[in-house]
Amino acid sequence: MKPQEIEDLSFKIIQDEAGDHGFDDEKWPIVRRMIHTSADFEYIKSVRFNGNAVEKGIKAIRQGKQIFTDTNMARVGIRKKEITQFGGQVRCLIADPEVAKKAKETGTTRALAAVDMACDELSGGIYVVGNAPTALLRLMELIREGNASPALVIGFPVGFVNAAESKDELMEMDIPYITNKGRKGGSNVAASIVNALAIEADKRLKAEG
Numbered sequence: 001m002k003p004q005e006i007e008d009l010s011f012k013i014i015q016d017e018a019g020d021h022g023f024d025d026e027k028w029p030i031v032r033r034m035i036h037t038s039a040d041f042e043y044i045k046s047v048r049f050n051g052n053a054v055e056k057g058i059k060a061i062r063q064g065k066q067i068f069t070d071t072n073m074a075r076v077g078i079r080k081k082e083i084t085q086f087g088g089q090v091r092c093l094i095a096d097p098e099v100a101k102k103a104k105e106t107g108t109t110r111a112l113a114a115v116d117m118a119c120d121e122l123s124g125g126i127y128v129v130g131n132a133p134t135a136l137l138r139l140m141e142l143i144r145e146g147n148a149s150p151a152l153v154i155g156f157p158v159g160f161v162n163a164a165e166s167k168d169e170l171m172e173m174d175i176p177y178i179t180n181k182g183r184k185g186g187s188n189v190a191a192s193i194v195n196a197l198a199i200e201a202d203k204r205l206k207a208e209g
Contacts, residue, residue, distance in 0.1 A: 070092070143175060
């Protein structure tokens with residue numbers, strides 16, 4: 001089978017098994033791709049959207065805004081073709097020497113320091129957290145202080161220490177976000193959400209001729 005045939009069949013299986021999932025035509029492509037990436041139908045119940053998140057994400061991509069990720073794994077997992085045609089970039093600062101230096105000086109994580117470094121270029125963009133709760137917690141702190149203004153936060157830190165708690169905190173904020181309840185998440189799932197948004201952005205561009 002060719003790659004597209006495999007994806008089409010996978011989507012059909014997901015649709016059949018999901019049944020009456022309750023998502024509208026805007027949100028279902030996002031959730032469907034999350035399931036396609038993880039083979040985990042629990043996201044149907046755990047995913048949360050807020051603040052016209054899907055439309056905000058598509059708009060940011062179409063405007064060529066910056067997309068930052070907390071891990072290189074998430075960065076690599078994001079489709080670049082659809083992003084770069086609008087002038088956007090997908091960046092991860094975790095390995096930046098200045099980030100490592102600041103983290104060492106302040107005794108914090110590189111994921112947190114990377115958020116600080118990104119915030120000046122984050123206005124109207126997307127921050128993608130697929131691993132580090134410290135990144136999500138710091139991002140929310142900067143937003144509350146008025147020092148960061150992303151169009152969309154994709155929050156899917158995974159694990160046993162502060163992952164679920166950081167997402168619960170995100171869900172208390174009145175900002176555009178896509179996240180989920182509980183410990184599950186990961187860079188692959190977070191990247192899949194950006195991919196779903198980018199595919200929709202590309203479809204709209206083609207529809208406009």
